[in-house]
Amino acid sequence: MKFAIQINSSPYHSNAGLTAYQFIRSVLNAQHEIVRIFFYHEGVYHAFKYATPPDDEIQITKRWSELARDHQIDLVVCISAAQRRGLLHSDEAHRQGKQDNDVADGFRIAGLGQLVEATLLADRFIVFG
Amino acid sequence: MKRYLFVLRKPAHSGAYLQEMLDIILITAAFDQSVSILWLDDAVFSLKNQQQPERLTLKDTAAVMQSLSIYDVTELYIETESLQEYGLMAEDLCLPVQTLPRKAISEFMRGFDVVFAG
Numbered sequence: 001m002k003f004a005i006q007i008n009s010s011p012y013h014s015n016a017g018l019t020a021y022q023f024i025r026s027v028l029n030a031q032h033e034i035v036r037i038f039f040y041h042e043g044v045y046h047a048f049k050y051a052t053p054p055d056d057e058i059q060i061t062k063r064w065s066e067l068a069r070d071h072q073i074d075l076v077v078c079i080s081a082a083q084r085r086g087l088l089h090s091d092e093a094h095r096q097g098k099q100d101n102d103v104a105d106g107f108r109i110a111g112l113g114q115l116v117e118a119t120l121l122a123d124r125f126i127v128f129g
Numbered sequence: 130m131k132r133y134l135f136v137l138r139k140p141a142h143s144g145a146y147l148q149e150m151l152d153i154i155l156i157t158a159a160f161d162q163s164v165s166i167l168w169l170d171d172a173v174f175s176l177k178n179q180q181q182p183e184r185l186t187l188k189d190t191a192a193v194m195q196s197l198s199i200y201d202v203t204e205l206y207i208e209t210e211s212l213q214e215y216g217l218m219a220e221d222l223c224l225p226v227q228t229l230p231r232k233a234i235s236e237f238m239r240g241f242d243v244v245f246a247g
Contacts, residue, residue, distance in 0.1 A: 006245075041149055081149060112156040119243045120131060120160075127246045 003027050004122035005037045006115065009129025010045035011060045016129030017046055021063060023126070028071055036074045036118040037064075039107075043129060044082045047075070049104040061104045068106030075107045076114045131242040132163045138247045141175035141190045142182065150247060151193050158200040165204035165241070166197075167234070168226065172247065173211045178223040191223050208234060 005024060009016035024034055039046055051061050068075050077087065082103075089109050090101035103109060119125045135154050141147050158164045168176060180191050197203070205226040212218065212228065219228070229237055238244055 040153075041146065078149075080152065081145075084145060112153055113160070115153065116157050116160045116162070119133075120162075125243050 001124060002033045002035050002122045004035045004115075004118035004125045006125070006127045007037065007039050007043035007046065007129055008041040008127065010042040011051070012045075013042055014129055017043065017060060018058065020126075020128035021060065021067070023128075024067065024073075034071070034073050035122045036076055036114065038115045038118060039075070039077045040081055040115065041129075042085075044077050044085055044087050047077045047082070047087060047104050047107040049102055051104075065104050065106040073106075076110050076118075077103070077107050078115070079109050079111055082109055130162055132240065133157050133165065133243045133245065134238060134241040135164070135166045135245045136238075136247045137166065137168050137172035137175065138170045139175075140171045141180070142185075142187050143171075146247075147175055147190045148188055148193075150245075151190060153245065154197070154202060155200055158197075158202050163204075164200075164202045165206065166202065167229070167237075168205075168207040169211050169234075169247075170208075173207060173215055173217055173222075176207070176222040176224055176226065177217070178221060180223075194224055197224075206237070 005020060007017050007020050011017050027034060046061060046064060048061065053059060064075055067073050087102050088098060089103045093100055135150060137150060139146050154164060175190060182189050205224060206229050207226045208231055209228045210231045
């Protein structure tokens with residue numbers, strides 16, 4: 001079965017993102033497919049490259065990057081939600097006269113059309129947070 | 130084509146929540162999908178008429194909602210009890226919406242392929 005996932009909550013506002021991560025691991029273990037994970041609203045805070053939690057806490061952004069690398073999962077961050085909250089990749093930062101690339105490995109920035117497309121391709125769409 | 134239901138549960142101006150929900154609603158409509166909206170709980174306030182958000186430098190989300198028909202988004206529903214709990218009536222709202230009793234909501238939701246929980 002094909003699953004599309006949306007995550008709306010930031011890592012430290014609730015555990016919805018962590019619950020989504022554990023659900024996605026279970027989906028993959030059960031040989032199902034993840035069409036796309038879309039980060040929206042406060043969910044964009046999962047993609048900040050420079051988030052630096054203490055060593056004894058879960059490194060959720062790193063976990064997402066590893067998931068994307070190990071399972072070729074498409075991690076998409078909504079561009080308008082991201083820009084509102086100060087998350088810019090290098091092209092956009094340069095265009096806006098700003099510096100740096102804040103987007104963690106494995107994530108990409110794209111439009112809401114990617115979310116609608118994911119819900120059209122998937123058998124199940126699940127929203128966390 | 131899939132049938133989409135967007136469930137709104139927060140009032141206008143609780144952060145960018147409503148603006149961002151309206152963005153998905155309009156994009157989904159632009160993909161030529163069937164789009165319905167259901168207002169529950171505190172979200173009924175987002176439909177209150179005579180809002181003056183500009184005075185507080187807030188986005189006029191009610192104006193965006195009034196443009197939904199341009200995008201063929203005309204299936205608009207509101208829970209009767211949510212309206213009653215806040216002492217609102219249909220004439221207090223800025224859009225024509227159909228009322229649904231609370232006991233009919235779960236059956237109503239089963240009629241959709243995709244539900245965006247708000």
